[in-house]
Amino acid sequence: MKASILSCAILLTLSLGALNAVYADSATWNLNPTNGDWNTAVNWTPETVPNGPADVATFASSSITDLTFSAETTEVAAIVFNPGASRFNITADPEPLSTGITLTISGTGITNNSGVTQKLTVAPSVSSRRGTIEFVNATSAGDGTVLTVFGAGTSAASGGNINFHDTSTAGTATIVAEGALAGDEAGGGEVTFDGNATAGNASFTIDGAQSLQGFAYGGDVTFADFSSAGDAVFVINPGHGSNGGEGTMLFTDNATAANGIFTLNGPVGKFADGANITFFDGATAGNGFFTVNGGQQADAIDGSAVNFEGFNFTGQIVSAGTATIINNGGNGANARGGRTSFLFEAATASQAHLVANGGQNGGGGGQITFDSDTDGGEARIEVYDNGLLSVSAATAITIGSIEGDGLVNLGASALTIGSNNLSTTFAGLIQDAGSITKLGTGILTLSGASIYTGGTTVQRGVLLVANVSGSATGSGPVSVTTGRLGGSGIIAGAVTIGTGSGRGAFLAPATGTNVRATLTIQGALTLNAAATYTCTFRAKQNRARTDQVIANGVTINSGAMIALVGHTTGTLTQGIVLTLISNTSADPISGNFSNLPDGSIVTINGNNFQASYEGGDGNDLTLTVVP
Incomplete structure (x- = not known):
């Protein structure tokens, strides 16, 4: 009797061990798996599903390379593609399960030694269910990988998510955030960095929505909670048609654009929205390089935009840092140019280099705008052709320097120039009822004919007038x-x-x-x-x-x-x-x-x-x- 009980106990122990092995161990995807389900043990060698914080999923050559998940949550420490591995596409598809799908990578991350591009995809949703891929701890998205997150496929459905938490990094991966594919109020694909995560040296494409019926959202990338864009490259695309939302980016909660390179594309359609980046709640543009393009069709009512929104209630300064932001004009008659705006009292241009270029083929110029109580800091500002610097909404503002041959709209504002001590020449037009004050040790040369009426004061440095007609200092x-x-x-x-x-x-x-x-x-x-x-x-x-x-x-x-x-x-x-x-x-x-x-x-x-x-x-x- 005791022997029988002992035999049963041993059998039960062995059975439980086998059960645990099925659901928590490292394994290699088979050459000829039964199907493409990650969560089916017979597809792996040994016959166990990699699904634990210490597990490694390894891929080599295989006859089935499109993988999906049948479990709601799956976690691995790493995904490794061996030399000579097939080209795989691992998809988090939220639709088969009622609560969606989450793949978490929590260890070293993705290592691609295969020599070919490997893909991880979050499939589009047709419901409120979401597919999610998460990188946590110090995980890396690796090299030679493409991560694509799709937007929703129908009205009111949610887009997918790719999230980087803690100190994880996007490595040198290629990441695509697609806009909604169809439907009204359909969500776009979202990529989020937080908790000191970084975009590393990755390449990003953020697309606008494809929907032409009802309003749909474009793809979005958000940096929050001290995260960084690193040295990554970003292309943010416009919406499609009058209802397709643009690709967007948000920096918030002390995040930084760091040394990132950003290209914001203007819309092709007349009523389409241009790409958009917003800085909020202590975020900074760092030392980033931004190209902000205008509309690309005649009468396009929008261009792309960078906004620094310094709401005082957050208690955080929103800064352009030492970034370079090039605002290009529209291409086509009356097409709106790209623009950079500083909004509300906690926004500062700091030591940024801001440029507003003229439009092409009759297009409007790029614009740099300061709203009430914003701070121009020591920014170097250049405006050319019909490019515009507008301070008309501000009461008084100081900037580092002004140069070029474009336009300055003062409104009734008092504009002070020279805080960066550079010597510059401005050959353009300064207009409206406001005033100009020169300070700093540099030389400001005004060589154009201006029509502002509020007067000019030299408090420090040198003001030279070099115009041949009109008045360099307006009528005041x-x-x-x-x-x-x-x-x-x-x-x-x-x-x-x-x-x-x-x-x-x-x-x-x-x-x-x-x-x-x-x-x-x-x-x-x-x-x-x-x-x-x-x-x-x-x-x-x-x-x-x-x-x-x-x-x-x-x-x-x-x-x-x-x-x-x-x-x-x-x-x-x-x-x-x-x-x-x-x-x-x-x-x-x-x-x-x-x-x-x-x-x-x-x-x-x-x-x-x-x-x-x-x-x-x-x-x-x-x-x-x-x-």
Whole structure:
């Protein structure tokens, strides 16, 4: 009796061991399996299903290479494709089971030694069931693998998921997030990174929805919870037709675009949506490179877009980091250009390089837009042709620099330029009622004709005007509190140099050059006690040249100084006249420079010059060579 009981116990133990072996062990997919079901033990050698956190599923040559799952959840530590392995497609199809399908890879990940591309796919759903592939711990999606997640196949159905958690990485895989295939409110395929996961060096394609009936969602890739786009490459495509949602990306919860390369494609259809990337809740564009394309058809109402949404209630700054973002114009008459927008008070352009290029074939230009209370940081901004920088929705904003020949819309905003200390030239049009302030140590050269009316202030550095028509500084007044104003262009408004106290405000037409400069001021010129007029000249025998300021009325208040910078060669011919200020007003010059009284003699290299505030046509400041 005891022997029988012992025999039964041994038999039961052996049976349980065999049962466990079927469902939890490493195994190799057979050369000639019975079918394509991963969860059927006879398809593996040994006859056990790899389904445990330490299990490795190995694949070699096989007559059946399309695999699916009959269990709701399957987990392995690794999937290995041996040298010479067949080309496999492992699919998580959610439809056969009521709760969907989840494949979890939790160890070393996918290793592909086969020499051919291996595929893992999340099939489209026609219900609320989802197919999911998850990478957890320090898992890698490997090299030579293609992971495709499809969107829904019918109305209101869910798209599939591929998720990277913890410190997992996409490796160098190719990952495709498809949009919904059909139906209204159908979900797109989704790829999610969180918990410090990274996209590694993978390549991503994020497609728009294919549905033409009802609205459907495009594919989406989300980075959250300190995850990173790494050095991956992303192509985000537009929607199809008026109802097909665009491919989208979201960075949130302190995620970063890192060194990723992103191409956002504009729509081909007139009413289709362009690709979209949004940064939110502490996310940053890192050092990423973004190409934001416009619509690719005449009258396309949308282009692709990058949005930095800094809602203050999150308590997190949303930053463009040191990214480069190129916004290209539309291609085709009235096609909308690509755009980058900074929205709400916690959004900053930081040290990014932002470019808005012009459109092609009549298309609208790329756009860079700052909303109310956003921060331009030290961003380098370039706008070309009909490319646009708009700060009209902001009250006041500071940017690093501006260059190019495009458009700047101020609205009523106060735009401050120069926080990155670069020296740049802007030849485009600045318009509206707002104002410009120059700060920083760099040189800002305005060589276009602008029509803004709010005035211009130099607080630091150098502002040069180099236009040949119109007014470089619009119609408003120009003032220098600290810094230099110069150039050989035209200023329409009145000019005031200095605040009346302290030093450091200069009027210096030839700043930064050795070429004679004539600065034309169509309004009045006032030099206060803090002002210095720096005038450069050259003279040799009977020839002389000098800087000149032309102004419609001149006031020189007590304490203002003149600095004569230059040299003479040899003995100059008596009677040579240098005109330093040409006063086009009928009124005389009011006041004298403190260091150059009327009638005084200045000796330079042995040549004597006599100052007159009644020279020229009777009210100009001149120096005449005298014995």
